[in-house]
Amino acid sequence: MKIMVCLKQVPHQDARLDIDSAGTWIQESNIKFEINTYDTYALEEALRAKDEGECEVVVVSIGPDRTTQALRTALGMGADRAVHIKDEEADGSDALGLAKLLAAVAKEESPDTIFTGFMSDDDNFAAVPPMLAELVGLPHTTAAVKVVRGDSSLTVDRETEGGSYEVVELPLPCLVSVQTGINQVRYASLKGIMAAKKKPLDVKSVADLGLSGSVGAGAAKVKIEKIAPPPKGDTAELLEGSTDEVVAGLVTKIKELGLL
């Protein structure tokens, strides 16, 4: 059994985000990065499968040098191998470009399962997982909140609108993008971090994957024209009255907004 996990390194959730001079992305210098939250759950799901039986977990990520730290962390948590797609030609790729790069690795690795996060904390596209599955020709599902492993299939509870669930069964090999909260993500252990130094970390270029000219900013069909901080709200409603009245009013508001 081989499981491939796609990881993205994103700005740390506590990082101060300033927009760059072009106005199309954030300034990445001098901020901390971490593994995308959704992807940590995907990795944990793979590591649980490994804990239960013979299984190789391969983590794959795209990014500059700093991405090595995310991969090392994943190896420290228990992944067996890492593949780092590191090439300036990949910079500026849109979701399809990223999916092409990951698909090229997936075709080389031929995993039985690909786990990804449902979306990334920074881009929020949620587009790469289904694109990747289609490019590799795998059945797939998204927003998994429970995965039960069978001999030749996965049974997945997936989250749908309004808090209901849909249960789907996918034959192996397949791709599952997971929702946060599906499991309790483990921490890397210090022994694991030390052992990670000896685990293979392969670096691949765009050319290595046979994708020169078809990924990166030049090939992107979706371009970010502008990013901007959310406008400051100018209204806030203060609920007044007794505690019971305020609570009742708050519950009504939450229901009106469809948050429950």
Add this chain to the structure above:
Amino acid sequence: MRFGFSEDQKLFQATLAELLTDECHHEALAAAWETDAGWVPGLWEKLAAMGVTGMSVPEEHGGIGLDDTDLVLLLEEAGRAACPEPLAETVAIATPLLAEVGGAHADTWLPKIAGGEARAAIGLERERFVADAAAADLLILQRGDALHAVPASSVKTAARDSVDGARRLYAVEWTPSADTLLADGDTGHALGNRVANRAALAAAAQLVGLGSELIRLTVEYAKGRVQFGQPIGAFQAVKHHIANAYTQLELARPTVYWASNSVAKNTDSIDLDVSTAKALASDAAHACFRAALQCHGAIAYTYEYQAHMWMKRVLVLREAYGSSAWHRRRAARSLIDG
């Protein structure tokens, strides 16, 4: 000579920071103040699972066998979180001593420490009280030049007042015996000095972390608290306090890192380096304490606001294992006497 931390050491620090952010946040600390031991329930077990309790335990006893330079960033992180567990006493002080002495005490206690089944308290002769003595499993106690490893069942403890609600202090009654003896005479004297240096270094590293967190909290507050139409951090009377404390802290930090190298290698300048680090870290953390108190205003010393737990830990560790004045005198003696 280049002195810097390896990628692994930085990753150890980031990993522990992640755990402490999740498990040792200020609500957990506030709750710990209300527990019998003053510790965060379940945190020690998680530290053990991560391998932190076994960091300095030799591999043959189930640990990782790392040294003081590997520990110093983790102790700084423990300070940043005001972690109430006796991590420094167990991992940075008791474990290296037991590993160095070896024998039956090491065989008994080191596997337990690595597995998270034992915590240690340290009672040096010049300290009047022993932190966490009532809840620790093992006490490393000094009597004259002799060092003893005393099981908790062999001591009587009496609680004493502590300004830090998560660092309980106790007077300890105990009787030295051949069974508890680790070393005495010249060997005991030399080991006692190494224990004292490790204790001072551990306190200094935590003080740097505590100071960093107080600066972070104060900057955040000064940017968010608006008075006279602008954030109070825009006023020189506020921002200069913070900048002064910050620069003092950043000057102390490298001396602590350097002292960890001196302790790990037991260099000739170990006493000078450790005392320099402890004196500067104590003063710097206290400067951060004062800046935090001054810039926050009255909210800083309310029980409900988190800063007080960090401030009180600064007050305690500043005096623990030798005050700033004591370490300055020791540094002066080291310089003059060589």
